[in-house]
Amino acid sequence: MASDTKKAAGPDGSAVAIGPGSWAAAFPQRRYLAPDGTMAAAAPAIARDGERLIALYRAMTLTRCFDTKAIALQRTGRLGTYASSLGQEAVAVGVASAMRPEDVLVPSFREHGAQLWRGVTSYELFLYWGGDERGSDFAGPRQDFPVSIPVASHAPHSAGVALAFKLRSEKRVSVCILGDGATSKGDFYEAINFAGVWRLPALFVVANNQWAISVPRAAQTAAQTLAQKAVAAGIAAEQVDGNDVIAVADAAERALARARAGEGPTLIEAVTYRLGDHTTADDASRYRDDAEVSRHWTEEPMSRLRQYLAAQGLWSADQEETLLAQCSAEIDAAADRYLATPPEPPEAMFDHLYAVLPPSMAAQRDAALAEALSGQENPGRTDG
Numbered sequence: 001m002a003s004d005t006k007k008a009a010g011p012d013g014s015a016v017a018i019g020p021g022s023w024a025a026a027f028p029q030r031r032y033l034a035p036d037g038t039m040a041a042a043a044p045a046i047a048r049d050g051e052r053l054i055a056l057y058r059a060m061t062l063t064r065c066f067d068t069k070a071i072a073l074q075r076t077g078r079l080g081t082y083a084s085s086l087g088q089e090a091v092a093v094g095v096a097s098a099m100r101p102e103d104v105l106v107p108s109f110r111e112h113g114a115q116l117w118r119g120v121t122s123y124e125l126f127l128y129w130g131g132d133e134r135g136s137d138f139a140g141p142r143q144d145f146p147v148s149i150p151v152a153s154h155a156p157h158s159a160g161v162a163l164a165f166k167l168r169s170e171k172r173v174s175v176c177i178l179g180d181g182a183t184s185k186g187d188f189y190e191a192i193n194f195a196g197v198w199r200l201p202a203l204f205v206v207a208n209n210q211w212a213i214s215v216p217r218a219a220q221t222a223a224q225t226l227a228q229k230a231v232a233a234g235i236a237a238e239q240v241d242g243n244d245v246i247a248v249a250d251a252a253e254r255a256l257a258r259a260r261a262g263e264g265p266t267l268i269e270a271v272t273y274r275l276g277d278h279t280t281a282d283d284a285s286r287y288r289d290d291a292e293v294s295r296h297w298t299e300e301p302m303s304r305l306r307q308y309l310a311a312q313g314l315w316s317a318d319q320e321e322t323l324l325a326q327c328s329a330e331i332d333a334a335a336d337r338y339l340a341t342p343p344e345p346p347e348a349m350f351d352h353l354y355a356v357l358p359p360s361m362a363a364q365r366d367a368a369l370a371e372a373l374s375g376q377e378n379p380g381r382t383d384g
């Protein structure tokens, strides 16, 4: 209603009308690469950088290959509960591709593509999802955080990392990726509020995959967009098509440049869709229609990029076949190495948790050791 409508600054600084029904207009979704593989004329420079596009496509392919293998290992009792990133590869890979090595990634549990891009190995990821603490002690990006299974609790950690960068005058950015459901939690609001008031070099990326386990986006929040949640924190925000890796990478690049220039934090809502189950412990067919899932398959991120690359003469069926073979070989080798790695002793879970073990935990550690020593068989790699 007109009487509810006021003027406010839009994402690009221009005045936009806001009111209960007009937030979508304030945060229009940026998309350059359409599901049919056509590119908008106004696309950013990334769209004309063939080498970079191929690198993005390769990374998404490797991520999907990892996903397929992880699910197969879990289904055969050789991996723990696993969270698939099927259909969301462009969010993780696009964001990571815009980061510098010295930035810090603070991921949730569905960002395998970002971790792989930054140098965590698929072997380490298998270890992690196999319940082995060494999987979080990765050799590559030592400054990056491990996976956060608790929803949104990593957002304040990420703001804290950004505060450290600011206090030390380091030109680095802390990048937190979290889900749509996570934006309903208090720690998310606390983090963006804190980042806003301190003008921190932080980027929060919401991978809006439409579901928080069985809770659909509409039952999660009355907010028309998730990007608008940044308004109350006084931080910049925009919404992008999260299945368009070019839109994701471009938005992340601009946000990171602003953060590095001391212009404060940004929230990016990347609109995507979870094509798989929530985790291997879930059966999504219990709460959503096959028709909905099929519809979203037509919008998934990899086919559109492949079509675009092919139309540009940058990708052929032979290259596709070679890439798939390379990815499978790499992932199979990592899985074999993981399966051949003897599990850690049971007390390892205590040893990785604290720098100094609290006395109450010390007693539990002793009990676990005693149980192991009493001859109970180590079950090896089974689903927990």
Ligand SMILES: Cc1ncc(C[n+]2csc(CCOP(=O)(O)OP(=O)(O)O)c2C)c(N)n1
Binding pocket: 110, 149, 150, 151, 152, 178, 179, 180, 181, 182, 183, 209, 211, 212, 213, 274, 278
């Ligand atoms: C603090 C906390 N509460 C509940 C859970 C159980 N849980 C795991 S994932 C999830 C839904 C998360 O949804 P969303 O943030 O949209 O991320 P997605 O799983 O869709 O990637 C919930 C409730 C948890 N891990 N942590």
Ligand SMILES: [Mg+2]
Binding pocket: 179, 180, 181, 207, 208, 209, 210, 211, 212, 213
């Ligand atoms: Mg979600």
